[in-house]
Amino acid sequence: MSAALQGAAPAVRPAADALFAGPPEALGRLLVLTMVRLRDRLRGDPLLRVVFSLGNDDERTLLRERFREQVTDRPAALLTGPDPQVRAELIAGQLLGLAATLSLHRPDGAGGGRTPPDRLADLYAPGLQRLIDGD
Template structure:
């Protein structure tokens, strides 16, 4: 597969960008803006229709900055298709507190990136190869990783149900924004209501 702009992406591991941005954006903010714009673009458009120029315009940076930090459109897609960083944040809590942590972290990630960190696995408009890659990465980096950490029986099933509830939370908040009840609620209140069900699945009780 070609690595030029406008062709289908490879299914190998993506290039990891540097954590800071210089020049057109403050430290850290440039990369976040590019990743946010790329996530929207690759979710809402087929891969072949996405351009680095369009992503750059949406992110408020120059195309040359994207090339400098990510290289090619293929490498940028592979960064967007990587759920590892979101999983690191979501699962960074002891199991007895994981349910609440999942809700609070999901809301925090949505605020940071201006969108849900997981929903692109459901709504991507890419061709079958792209959707297959996203789903395989999601299973490997989110669902299977969580299942390995859960005690008790039915760990794989419980991990899938937890992932589904997180996707449901993200979809609900997205569906009713900007003035829905969920959008107006604090993260703590959302966790009060939503976390107990997640925690029961974590505990296997």
Template sequence: MNGPAAPADAPAGTDPVTGRDAILRAARRAFAFRPYAEVTLRSIAADAGVSASLIVKHFATKEGLFNAVADFGPAADRLFAAPLDALGRHLVVTLVRHRRDHGGDLLLRVVFSLGDDDERTLLRERFDQQITRRLAALLTGRDRDLRAELITGQLLGLGSAQSLNRTGAVARATPEALGDLYGPAIQRLIDG
């Protein structure tokens, strides 16, 4: 059975869902490396291989697209969907599988938001609220905030390792093998 037909404004052969994913990937790159005022829907469309009107159809405005890029809530829902006693391995496996299945990291875009303009600050604030603070609220025991920050740092480190060497041992390892090796260190922080 064939999937839904691509909208008339999408390039031939473009799946609407894949087009949306391509737009989000291109927008994440654009907003991470350029100031908000310099980013245009046309440049994002060109990078994504879609029309600017498809971006408007999915996100309405550049602000709507930025808000979608800056929303870590769906990532948090996927990452934290395990009981605390198995969360360390789950975090690793979920992060690695998402990268392999979708070609992008759930969290790493926050690393590139180191500028001081309002939009990059907003990206960091949303990451802190939707990922780090939400994780801290799940933890029990002492130093929950500190442990949550260390856990997110380790997850960002894993994403960086995957990005830096795309053909090395980390890239070749299965999500389960990485979960078995890297998950226990994260689990120790979860357990406190």
């Protein structure tokens, strides 16, 4: 496995553990706050590292499977209501979108520290929570 993939692969499980550690009724807000804090602490985003890691087809396939298992299938098993797998995939997409936004707009934009994490959660979490709740 390439060095880039060796660094990215183990980062998925701890990030997923931190992301999905809260109760479903407050998970949207927790997801946003955890993403922002993980990104600041790690000086990068473990989810984006996995998505954009280079390697051969077998390595990329393994990373996609681990990502799917930890960031999509895991929350799908926790969701109640209709379409849990589809909702979990959309949640993963929202998390990747947030991660990409924070990465692209650093240091001057939303992720640059000028917007407090709580304000980012106020703005972004309701959409995530709606997917979690299945409304």
